[in-house]
Amino acid sequence: MIKFHPKPELLEQFVSGTLSPAESLMVSAHCDMCQYCQGQVEAQTEEFAAQQLELEAVSDSYDPQFDLMLANITQQPVAETVYSNGRRSRTSEQPGSSIELDGRKFELPKTLHRLVQKRGNWSSLVGKLWQAPVELGYDGVANFIYMGQGGSVPEHTHRGSEMTLVINGEFSDGMNDYDTGDFIYLNGEHTHAPHSSSHEGCLVFSIVDQPLHFTSGIARLLNPFSHLFFR
Ligand SMILES: [Zn+2]
Structure with missing residues:
Protein backbone atom coordinates (compact mmCIF):
# COMPACT_ATOMS: atom_id res chain seq x y z
CA MET A 1 0.00 0.00 0.00
CA ILE A 2 1.24 3.48 -0.88
CA LYS A 3 2.09 5.51 2.24
CA PHE A 4 4.42 8.17 0.86
CA HIS A 5 3.03 10.78 -1.52
CA PRO A 6 4.40 14.04 -2.92
CA LYS A 7 3.71 16.93 -0.52
CA PRO A 8 0.59 19.01 -1.35
CA GLU A 9 2.81 21.93 -2.42
CA LEU A 10 4.55 19.69 -4.91
CA LEU A 11 1.22 18.57 -6.42
CA GLU A 12 0.13 22.23 -6.66
CA GLN A 13 3.33 23.15 -8.44
CA PHE A 14 2.90 20.15 -10.71
CA VAL A 15 -0.55 21.39 -11.69
CA SER A 16 0.63 24.96 -12.27
CA GLY A 17 3.60 23.70 -14.28
CA THR A 18 6.30 25.24 -12.10
CA LEU A 19 8.23 22.09 -11.18
CA SER A 20 11.57 21.23 -12.76
CA PRO A 21 11.26 18.66 -15.57
CA ALA A 22 12.78 15.97 -13.30
CA GLU A 23 10.35 16.71 -10.46
CA SER A 24 7.45 16.81 -12.87
CA LEU A 25 8.43 13.43 -14.30
CA MET A 26 8.60 11.85 -10.84
CA VAL A 27 5.30 13.33 -9.64
CA SER A 28 3.59 12.27 -12.85
CA ALA A 29 4.96 8.71 -12.56
CA HIS A 30 3.77 8.54 -8.96
CA CYS A 31 0.30 9.72 -10.03
CA ASP A 32 0.22 6.87 -12.57
CA MET A 33 0.50 4.51 -9.61
CA CYS A 34 -1.53 6.43 -7.03
CA GLN A 35 -5.25 6.90 -7.37
CA TYR A 36 -5.33 9.35 -4.48
CA CYS A 37 -2.82 11.81 -5.98
CA GLN A 38 -4.35 11.32 -9.41
CA GLY A 39 -7.66 12.56 -7.98
CA GLN A 40 -5.95 15.51 -6.30
CA VAL A 41 -4.25 16.52 -9.52
CA GLU A 42 -7.45 16.25 -11.56
CA ALA A 43 -9.38 18.37 -9.07
CA GLN A 44 -6.62 20.96 -8.80
CA THR A 45 -6.20 21.12 -12.57
CA GLU A 46 -9.89 21.96 -12.99
CA GLU A 47 -9.65 24.59 -10.28
CA PHE A 48 -6.49 26.06 -11.75
CA ALA A 49 -7.97 26.20 -15.26
CA ALA A 50 -11.14 27.87 -13.91
CA GLN A 51 -9.03 30.47 -12.09
CA GLN A 52 -7.08 31.19 -15.24
CA LEU A 53 -10.29 31.52 -17.25
CA GLU A 54 -11.58 34.04 -14.72
CA LEU A 55 -8.37 36.00 -15.00
CA GLU A 56 -8.73 35.91 -18.75
CA ALA A 57 -12.34 37.17 -18.55
CA VAL A 58 -11.17 40.12 -16.46
CA SER A 59 -8.46 41.11 -18.87
CA ASP A 60 -9.67 42.97 -21.98
CA SER A 61 -6.98 42.09 -24.39
CA TYR A 62 -6.13 38.81 -25.99
CA ASP A 63 -3.08 37.22 -24.43
CA PRO A 64 -1.20 34.68 -26.54
CA GLN A 65 0.73 33.63 -23.41
CA PHE A 66 -2.52 32.43 -21.91
CA ASP A 67 -3.29 30.14 -24.82
CA LEU A 68 0.22 28.82 -24.59
CA MET A 69 -0.21 28.14 -20.90
CA LEU A 70 -3.53 26.38 -21.42
CA ALA A 71 -1.93 24.27 -24.09
CA ASN A 72 0.79 23.36 -21.59
CA ILE A 73 -1.74 22.39 -18.98
CA THR A 74 -3.68 20.18 -21.32
CA GLN A 75 -0.45 18.55 -22.40
CA GLN A 76 0.44 17.54 -18.86
CA PRO A 77 0.89 13.79 -18.85
CA VAL A 78 -2.47 12.32 -17.97
CA ALA A 79 -2.27 9.52 -15.47
CA GLU A 80 -4.33 6.69 -16.86
CA THR A 81 -2.97 3.57 -15.32
CA VAL A 82 -4.01 2.78 -11.80
CA TYR A 83 -2.10 0.21 -9.88
CA SER A 84 -3.60 -1.96 -7.22
CA ASN A 85 -1.46 -4.22 -5.10
CA GLY A 86 1.48 -3.33 -7.25
CA ARG A 87 -0.12 -4.74 -10.37
CA ARG A 88 -1.47 -2.91 -13.33
CA SER A 89 -5.21 -3.04 -13.50
CA ARG A 90 -5.04 -2.43 -17.20
CA THR A 91 -2.36 -4.18 -19.19
CA SER A 92 -0.70 -2.71 -22.18
CA GLU A 93 1.32 -4.64 -24.69
CA GLN A 94 3.08 -1.69 -26.29
CA PRO A 95 6.80 -2.11 -26.68
CA GLY A 96 8.65 -0.04 -24.13
CA SER A 97 6.22 -0.40 -21.25
CA SER A 98 8.50 -2.62 -19.19
CA ILE A 99 12.14 -3.31 -18.41
CA GLU A 100 13.82 -6.62 -17.79
CA LEU A 101 16.54 -7.77 -15.46
CA ASP A 102 17.73 -11.31 -14.95
CA GLY A 103 14.73 -12.79 -16.74
CA ARG A 104 12.25 -10.76 -14.68
CA LYS A 105 9.98 -8.26 -16.34
ZN1 LIG B 1 0.08 9.59 -4.00
Whole structure:
Protein backbone atom coordinates (compact mmCIF):
# COMPACT_ATOMS: atom_id res chain seq x y z
CA MET A 1 0.00 0.00 0.00
CA ILE A 2 1.24 3.48 -0.88
CA LYS A 3 2.09 5.51 2.24
CA PHE A 4 4.42 8.17 0.86
CA HIS A 5 3.03 10.78 -1.52
CA PRO A 6 4.40 14.04 -2.92
CA LYS A 7 3.71 16.93 -0.52
CA PRO A 8 0.59 19.01 -1.35
CA GLU A 9 2.81 21.93 -2.42
CA LEU A 10 4.55 19.69 -4.91
CA LEU A 11 1.22 18.57 -6.42
CA GLU A 12 0.13 22.23 -6.66
CA GLN A 13 3.33 23.15 -8.44
CA PHE A 14 2.90 20.15 -10.71
CA VAL A 15 -0.55 21.39 -11.69
CA SER A 16 0.63 24.96 -12.27
CA GLY A 17 3.60 23.70 -14.28
CA THR A 18 6.30 25.24 -12.10
CA LEU A 19 8.23 22.09 -11.18
CA SER A 20 11.57 21.23 -12.76
CA PRO A 21 11.26 18.66 -15.57
CA ALA A 22 12.78 15.97 -13.30
CA GLU A 23 10.35 16.71 -10.46
CA SER A 24 7.45 16.81 -12.87
CA LEU A 25 8.43 13.43 -14.30
CA MET A 26 8.60 11.85 -10.84
CA VAL A 27 5.30 13.33 -9.64
CA SER A 28 3.59 12.27 -12.85
CA ALA A 29 4.96 8.71 -12.56
CA HIS A 30 3.77 8.54 -8.96
CA CYS A 31 0.30 9.72 -10.03
CA ASP A 32 0.22 6.87 -12.57
CA MET A 33 0.50 4.51 -9.61
CA CYS A 34 -1.53 6.43 -7.03
CA GLN A 35 -5.25 6.90 -7.37
CA TYR A 36 -5.33 9.35 -4.48
CA CYS A 37 -2.82 11.81 -5.98
CA GLN A 38 -4.35 11.32 -9.41
CA GLY A 39 -7.66 12.56 -7.98
CA GLN A 40 -5.95 15.51 -6.30
CA VAL A 41 -4.25 16.52 -9.52
CA GLU A 42 -7.45 16.25 -11.56
CA ALA A 43 -9.38 18.37 -9.07
CA GLN A 44 -6.62 20.96 -8.80
CA THR A 45 -6.20 21.12 -12.57
CA GLU A 46 -9.89 21.96 -12.99
CA GLU A 47 -9.65 24.59 -10.28
CA PHE A 48 -6.49 26.06 -11.75
CA ALA A 49 -7.97 26.20 -15.26
CA ALA A 50 -11.14 27.87 -13.91
CA GLN A 51 -9.03 30.47 -12.09
CA GLN A 52 -7.08 31.19 -15.24
CA LEU A 53 -10.29 31.52 -17.25
CA GLU A 54 -11.58 34.04 -14.72
CA LEU A 55 -8.37 36.00 -15.00
CA GLU A 56 -8.73 35.91 -18.75
CA ALA A 57 -12.34 37.17 -18.55
CA VAL A 58 -11.17 40.12 -16.46
CA SER A 59 -8.46 41.11 -18.87
CA ASP A 60 -9.67 42.97 -21.98
CA SER A 61 -6.98 42.09 -24.39
CA TYR A 62 -6.13 38.81 -25.99
CA ASP A 63 -3.08 37.22 -24.43
CA PRO A 64 -1.20 34.68 -26.54
CA GLN A 65 0.73 33.63 -23.41
CA PHE A 66 -2.52 32.43 -21.91
CA ASP A 67 -3.29 30.14 -24.82
CA LEU A 68 0.22 28.82 -24.59
CA MET A 69 -0.21 28.14 -20.90
CA LEU A 70 -3.53 26.38 -21.42
CA ALA A 71 -1.93 24.27 -24.09
CA ASN A 72 0.79 23.36 -21.59
CA ILE A 73 -1.74 22.39 -18.98
CA THR A 74 -3.68 20.18 -21.32
CA GLN A 75 -0.45 18.55 -22.40
CA GLN A 76 0.44 17.54 -18.86
CA PRO A 77 0.89 13.79 -18.85
CA VAL A 78 -2.47 12.32 -17.97
CA ALA A 79 -2.27 9.52 -15.47
CA GLU A 80 -4.33 6.69 -16.86
CA THR A 81 -2.97 3.57 -15.32
CA VAL A 82 -4.01 2.78 -11.80
CA TYR A 83 -2.10 0.21 -9.88
CA SER A 84 -3.60 -1.96 -7.22
CA ASN A 85 -1.46 -4.22 -5.10
CA GLY A 86 1.48 -3.33 -7.25
CA ARG A 87 -0.12 -4.74 -10.37
CA ARG A 88 -1.47 -2.91 -13.33
CA SER A 89 -5.21 -3.04 -13.50
CA ARG A 90 -5.04 -2.43 -17.20
CA THR A 91 -2.36 -4.18 -19.19
CA SER A 92 -0.70 -2.71 -22.18
CA GLU A 93 1.32 -4.64 -24.69
CA GLN A 94 3.08 -1.69 -26.29
CA PRO A 95 6.80 -2.11 -26.68
CA GLY A 96 8.65 -0.04 -24.13
CA SER A 97 6.22 -0.40 -21.25
CA SER A 98 8.50 -2.62 -19.19
CA ILE A 99 12.14 -3.31 -18.41
CA GLU A 100 13.82 -6.62 -17.79
CA LEU A 101 16.54 -7.77 -15.46
CA ASP A 102 17.73 -11.31 -14.95
CA GLY A 103 14.73 -12.79 -16.74
CA ARG A 104 12.25 -10.76 -14.68
CA LYS A 105 9.98 -8.26 -16.34
CA PHE A 106 8.91 -5.09 -14.54
CA GLU A 107 5.96 -3.09 -15.81
CA LEU A 108 6.60 0.63 -15.60
CA PRO A 109 4.15 3.45 -14.86
CA LYS A 110 3.00 5.08 -18.09
CA THR A 111 5.02 8.27 -17.62
CA LEU A 112 8.25 6.25 -17.60
CA HIS A 113 7.50 4.34 -20.81
CA ARG A 114 9.20 7.07 -22.82
CA LEU A 115 12.43 6.40 -20.92
CA VAL A 116 12.68 2.72 -21.80
CA GLN A 117 14.48 3.51 -25.07
CA LYS A 118 16.84 5.86 -23.24
CA ARG A 119 17.99 3.29 -20.75
CA GLY A 120 21.60 2.14 -20.72
CA ASN A 121 22.71 -1.39 -19.82
CA TRP A 122 22.43 -2.86 -16.37
CA SER A 123 25.66 -2.92 -14.42
CA SER A 124 26.34 -4.72 -11.18
CA LEU A 125 27.50 -2.70 -8.17
CA VAL A 126 28.43 -3.72 -4.64
CA GLY A 127 25.90 -5.36 -2.34
CA LYS A 128 23.54 -7.10 -4.80
CA LEU A 129 22.82 -3.78 -6.45
CA TRP A 130 22.14 -3.29 -10.12
CA GLN A 131 21.82 0.01 -11.86
CA ALA A 132 20.81 1.10 -15.34
CA PRO A 133 21.32 4.77 -16.21
CA VAL A 134 18.69 6.76 -18.06
CA GLU A 135 19.42 9.73 -20.28
CA LEU A 136 16.84 12.33 -19.28
CA GLY A 137 17.87 15.07 -21.66
CA TYR A 138 17.58 17.63 -18.85
CA ASP A 139 19.09 18.25 -15.39
CA GLY A 140 19.17 15.28 -13.05
CA VAL A 141 20.98 11.98 -12.91
CA ALA A 142 18.49 9.18 -13.38
CA ASN A 143 18.83 5.46 -12.78
CA PHE A 144 16.76 2.36 -12.40
CA ILE A 145 18.18 0.66 -9.33
CA TYR A 146 17.46 -2.92 -8.39
CA MET A 147 18.27 -4.22 -4.93
CA GLY A 148 18.25 -8.00 -4.74
CA GLN A 149 17.15 -9.72 -1.54
CA GLY A 150 19.60 -8.58 1.13
CA GLY A 151 20.94 -5.89 -1.21
CA SER A 152 21.90 -2.51 0.21
CA VAL A 153 23.28 0.91 -0.61
CA PRO A 154 25.96 2.13 1.83
CA GLU A 155 24.74 4.80 4.26
CA HIS A 156 24.83 8.19 2.59
CA THR A 157 23.50 11.70 2.55
CA HIS A 158 22.91 14.04 -0.39
CA ARG A 159 24.47 17.32 -1.27
CA GLY A 160 21.47 17.97 -3.43
CA SER A 161 18.18 16.12 -3.58
CA GLU A 162 17.23 12.52 -4.22
CA MET A 163 13.83 11.52 -5.57
CA THR A 164 12.91 7.87 -5.54
CA LEU A 165 9.83 6.08 -6.83
CA VAL A 166 9.33 2.46 -5.83
CA ILE A 167 8.41 0.64 -9.04
CA ASN A 168 8.12 -2.84 -7.64
CA GLY A 169 8.90 -4.40 -4.27
CA GLU A 170 9.77 -3.15 -0.82
CA PHE A 171 12.77 -1.61 0.85
CA SER A 172 13.71 0.06 4.12
CA ASP A 173 16.23 2.80 4.82
CA GLY A 174 16.51 2.92 8.59
CA MET A 175 13.93 5.75 8.68
CA ASN A 176 10.94 4.08 7.02
CA ASP A 177 9.64 1.05 5.14
CA TYR A 178 8.63 1.70 1.55
CA ASP A 179 6.33 -0.18 -0.77
CA THR A 180 5.39 -0.18 -4.47
CA GLY A 181 4.28 3.30 -5.58
CA ASP A 182 5.85 5.21 -2.69
CA PHE A 183 7.40 8.58 -3.57
CA ILE A 184 10.41 9.66 -1.51
CA TYR A 185 11.97 13.11 -1.76
CA LEU A 186 15.10 13.59 0.33
CA ASN A 187 17.65 16.35 0.64
CA GLY A 188 20.97 16.91 2.38
CA GLU A 189 19.37 16.80 5.83
CA HIS A 190 18.67 13.10 5.54
CA THR A 191 21.14 10.29 6.02
CA HIS A 192 19.93 6.87 5.05
CA ALA A 193 21.04 3.38 4.12
CA PRO A 194 18.52 1.70 1.80
CA HIS A 195 18.30 -2.07 1.92
CA SER A 196 15.82 -4.64 0.71
CA SER A 197 15.10 -7.76 2.69
CA SER A 198 12.07 -8.77 0.67
CA HIS A 199 12.32 -12.02 -1.22
CA GLU A 200 11.40 -10.29 -4.45
CA GLY A 201 14.00 -7.55 -4.03
CA CYS A 202 13.07 -4.04 -5.04
CA LEU A 203 13.19 -1.97 -8.22
CA VAL A 204 13.21 1.80 -7.86
CA PHE A 205 13.60 4.73 -10.21
CA SER A 206 15.77 7.46 -8.78
CA ILE A 207 16.85 10.96 -9.80
CA VAL A 208 19.63 12.78 -7.92
CA ASP A 209 21.06 16.19 -8.72
CA GLN A 210 24.45 15.64 -7.04
CA PRO A 211 26.57 12.59 -6.30
CA LEU A 212 25.80 10.71 -3.09
CA HIS A 213 27.95 11.38 -0.04
CA PHE A 214 28.74 8.24 1.96
CA THR A 215 28.79 8.77 5.70
CA SER A 216 29.69 5.64 7.57
CA GLY A 217 32.42 3.07 8.03
CA ILE A 218 34.38 1.78 5.11
CA ALA A 219 31.85 3.24 2.67
CA ARG A 220 33.37 6.66 3.36
CA LEU A 221 36.31 5.45 1.32
CA LEU A 222 33.92 5.36 -1.61
CA ASN A 223 33.39 9.12 -1.58
CA PRO A 224 36.11 9.97 -4.08
CA PHE A 225 34.38 7.49 -6.36
CA SER A 226 30.82 8.46 -5.53
CA HIS A 227 30.38 9.91 -8.99
CA LEU A 228 30.52 6.30 -10.16
CA PHE A 229 27.42 5.49 -8.17
CA PHE A 230 24.09 6.39 -9.69
CA ARG A 231 25.70 8.68 -12.13
ZN1 LIG B 1 0.08 9.59 -4.00
